[in-house]
Amino acid sequence: MSQSTSAMGNEKIKSSRRKFLKSAATLAGATIGYSWLKSSQVLLFAAEPKDESLPWYGIVIDIEKCIGCGSCAKACKKENDVPIEPFFFRTWIEQYTVKNDGSVNIVSPNGGIDGFEQTVPDEDIFKSFFVPKMCNHCSKSPCIQVCPVGATYDSPEGVVLIDEKYCIGCRYCVQACPYGCRFIHPVKKVANKCTLCYHRLKKNLTPACMEVCPTGARMYGNLRDKNSELVKFLKEHTTQVLRPNLNTGAKLYYNALSSEVR
């Protein structure tokens, strides 16, 4: 009596297990089949098509024109809702003062937003100049290479952007950027940086820093268009990128860049 009931129980278990395995296999097969049909690139995302019809943005900063007024840094914070704490900047200005004894004095109080004062007396100054800094929008950028989740990328227009929904806030990119252009947003807890005002570019507006620059020291343009203002400027001036030895493919060119700039 007891034997027959246990045998029946086994039979039941076996049949329900078989049923479960069958339906699980069907479900898995269907999912795999569907994802395969949806796109043929289920496993590999190596190819990065570059759309030739889109602009390929580059930036020029003319050090000779910069007067260190801080309009760019202020406008950037307002346009992009960058936290007001003095150590978060998407763009900022540094004042370099090379003294007669060869030492270099570099200051950037509040990123230059409140203006600069020359603390070195005139007779000690060998030369002095302002260097606005921002994301170099590198075409071989270290920050993209170290991102473990694919949350930062080079857009088809050559703008290095962050996917805020995908970023896990691991800070690898902050450490990888040789120009110190990234920070962790204190509220969103994800990486943040200059987007070349991507939201403005898409509305045919100039980036906020370039909109407000009173001397026109900042310029952006299409590197693919050989007749653009930017390419003309690059042809006619001696320009250099920061840290060319690192081979980051930086697309931010400085005019009249001194060797003291780091």
Added chain:
Amino acid sequence: MKLYIPPQLTRLALAFAIFISLFLVLRHFLVPDTFGQYGHYRGASLIDNAQPEIHYAGQQACFECHQDIQDLKAQDVHSEIHCETCHGPGQKHVLSGESSDILKPTGREFCGLCHAMNAAKQKNAVFQVDLKKHNIGKNCIECHNPHQPWEMKK
């Protein structure tokens, strides 16, 4: 002759098949739809990045109403300076039309951001004033019209 496959190999193969399909199934649900559309990132993120509201309206938006200032500005050295450099972000003002939504900065410190003397400024880049000597105690706009700085007020 029939090829002999040891049962442990069959089981191993089965285990592999299960794990690989499990991986592919999980992957299907975990990888976002647009990932890989343009490269190794979520394609929809491009749209997300284009979404934020603008705060700076751009000079053309200002000139649509303030034609008079455009004409005034065009005659003097501040012609190349866009309105929002001094007046701050203007999109809110463009939408509301309220004059309280735009900045009207005054004071020596504000003008000094550009015009204060500093060895780091190129001589020809901007007209520089020694704020410690130039008409101390007076506000810049008492003599200069910011839109037309060299038309002195009497």
